[in-house]
Amino acid sequence: MTNTMDGGPLYKSVQRALMEQLASGELKPGQLIPSERQLATEYAVSIGTLRKAIDELVENRILIRQQGKGTYVASHDRERLLFYFFHIVPQVGIKSYPLVEAVFFHKSTIDTEAAQRLGLALSAPSFHIRNKLSVEGKAVSVDDITLDQIRFEKLNAPLFKERPNTIYNLYQEVFGITVVRTEERLRAEPASEEHAKLLKIKTGAPVLVIRRVAFDMRDEPVELRISTVNTTEHEYFAELL
Amino acid sequence: MTNTMDGGPLYKSVQRALMEQLASGELKPGQLIPSERQLATEYAVSIGTLRKAIDELVENRILIRQQGKGTYVASHDRERLLFYFFHIVPQVGIKSYPLVEAVFFHKSTIDTEAAQRLGLALSAPSFHIRNKLSVEGKAVSVDDITLDQIRFEKLNAPLFKERPNTIYNLYQEVFGITVVRTEERLRAEPASEEHAKLLKIKTGAPVLVIRRVAFDMRDEPVELRISTVNTTEHEYFAELL
DNA sequence: TAGTGGTCTAGACCACACA
DNA sequence: GTGTGGTCTAGACCACTAC
Numbered sequence: 001m002t003n004t005m006d007g008g009p010l011y012k013s014v015q016r017a018l019m020e021q022l023a024s025g026e027l028k029p030g031q032l033i034p035s036e037r038q039l040a041t042e043y044a045v046s047i048g049t050l051r052k053a054i055d056e057l058v059e060n061r062i063l064i065r066q067q068g069k070g071t072y073v074a075s076h077d078r079e080r081l082l083f084y085f086f087h088i089v090p091q092v093g094i095k096s097y098p099l100v101e102a103v104f105f106h107k108s109t110i111d112t113e114a115a116q117r118l119g120l121a122l123s124a125p126s127f128h129i130r131n132k133l134s135v136e137g138k139a140v141s142v143d144d145i146t147l148d149q150i151r152f153e154k155l156n157a158p159l160f161k162e163r164p165n166t167i168y169n170l171y172q173e174v175f176g177i178t179v180v181r182t183e184e185r186l187r188a189e190p191a192s193e194e195h196a197k198l199l200k201i202k203t204g205a206p207v208l209v210i211r212r213v214a215f216d217m218r219d220e221p222v223e224l225r226i227s228t229v230n231t232t233e234h235e236y237f238a239e240l241l
Numbered sequence: 242m243t244n245t246m247d248g249g250p251l252y253k254s255v256q257r258a259l260m261e262q263l264a265s266g267e268l269k270p271g272q273l274i275p276s277e278r279q280l281a282t283e284y285a286v287s288i289g290t291l292r293k294a295i296d297e298l299v300e301n302r303i304l305i306r307q308q309g310k311g312t313y314v315a316s317h318d319r320e321r322l323l324f325y326f327f328h329i330v331p332q333v334g335i336k337s338y339p340l341v342e343a344v345f346f347h348k349s350t351i352d353t354e355a356a357q358r359l360g361l362a363l364s365a366p367s368f369h370i371r372n373k374l375s376v377e378g379k380a381v382s383v384d385d386i387t388l389d390q391i392r393f394e395k396l397n398a399p400l401f402k403e404r405p406n407t408i409y410n411l412y413q414e415v416f417g418i419t420v421v422r423t424e425e426r427l428r429a430e431p432a433s434e435e436h437a438k439l440l441k442i443k444t445g446a447p448v449l450v451i452r453r454v455a456f457d458m459r460d461e462p463v464e465l466r467i468s469t470v471n472t473t474e475h476e477y478f479a480e481l482l
Numbered sequence: 483t484a485g486t487g488g489t490c491t492a493g494a495c496c497a498c499a500c501a
Numbered sequence: 502g503t504g505t506g507g508t509c510t511a512g513a514c515c516a517c518t519a520c
Contacts, residue, residue, distance in 0.1 A: 206447035
């Protein structure tokens with residue numbers, strides 16, 4: 001491969017080329033990509049260089065290598081969500097997948113905070129969706145999701161509510177948007193009356209508020225999700241290194 | 242290098258050998274390790290294999306590569322702490338290093354939670370240290386630290402209070418204990434009278450409580466730190482992928 | 483048995499730091 | 502200039518999967 005753009009390392013050029021195929025949807029989630037030998041020939045680089053290009057994509061969980069089978073484009077499923085994007089765990093006992101119930105699905109103009117976080121104009125049309133999450137029958141979180149109506153044009157309540165899989169899987173399957181990373185900001189706040197009612201706690205009781213912005217493969221913000229969490233029996237868990 | 246232990250990959254054996262030198266203190270923080278070519282010869286492996294052994298240690302920030310200079314053993318300094326282990330940021334404005342003031346330094350028997358988290362017996366002797374952290378003159382966090390008196394035998398108040406650098410740097414320099422990863426569990430709770438007074442907020446106001454366990458190179462828990470954070474002007478920030 | 487990713491080699495050359 | 506890490510090559514062989 002001739003060193004496209006800049007003057008950086010060759011493997012970075014190969015990586016960008018692959019990334020472009022992924023971001024454009026030329027290579028779809030769940031799909032098997034060509035073998036390393038084939039790609040090495042195609043891009044006219046050595047097998048070592050080709051592997052180095054893929055290494056970082058595998059680390060970022062954009063591709064998944066399976067010895068003997070091949071390399072796949074990662075797709076969002078329950079396991080991935082639970083493991084990488086859902087950080088609420090019971091204070092005692094083991095982590096499990098939450099039951100998600102829809103509270104409402106609205107179309108409205110975007111609020112100031114969401115507009116800023118998603119990089120949209122102040123009066124942009126948006127979806128505002130509220131879900132209630134329960135673990136073992138107990139309400140643990142109320143999630144308020146804001147999405148750009150332009151970007152998620154075909155979205156509607158039935159499509160959203162009857163999704164067969166996770167929300168991120170829906171974004172991926174229906175809109176071709178793959179969430180690859182998130183930024184979370186956490187605060188302790190008194191529960192509003194609305195949220196307290198859903199969580200079955202007292203108004204003003206301390207709740208953990210998580211503001212999460214999700215980014216796609218082009219590193220553009222796609223979703224703002226504000227989770228209001230009852231931490232009397234659960235907690236937020238993070239490992240840092 | 243002959244494949245020590247198990248039957249895993251050769252580069253893992255080399256990695257374990259290096260790791261052992263690091264954990265034992267044979268290679269000290271800040272020190273330059275032998276060049277890749279030297280190590281490759283020493284372990285009788287190819288340069289590629291040797292680099293692969295080092296790659297993961299560099300990713301885990303145990304070693305630091307510097308082109309043209311060499312590879313160093315990572316040491317804890319203010320920048321590293323700020324970047325990797327201090328996650329409190331202002332809601333507006335940029336992150337900065339906190340001012341740390343000692344509140345007290347006690348010797349006492351360990352409490353139930355700390356014993357469990359640190360894997361110690363219920364009546365083990367421990368240090369209990371409380372600090373107040375301020376950013377731009379405002380109290381943002383009260384940190385309650387629990388340490389094993391056996392493991393940190395020579396520790397005393399003056400040594401702790403007059404440390405020239407960060408707390409983790411003290412652990413490293415004086416006790417040869419390098420913190421390589423932490424686990425954090427977060428909850429929203431009402432502020433106790435004690436903590437509220439130090440944070441200059443009302444008793445019972447929502448505060449973010451962070452329970453952090455720090456692990457050393459052998460992956461043994463070494464410190465429990467409970468941070469009680471006032472999130473009216475600051476927040477906890479995490480990037481996830 | 484054929485095809486895939488995983489490991490390993492023994493070099494070469496480049497980019498950078500420092501004296 | 503010398504020595505370091507960073508990139509790249511052109512293979513070989515191993516471990517695993519699926520037919």
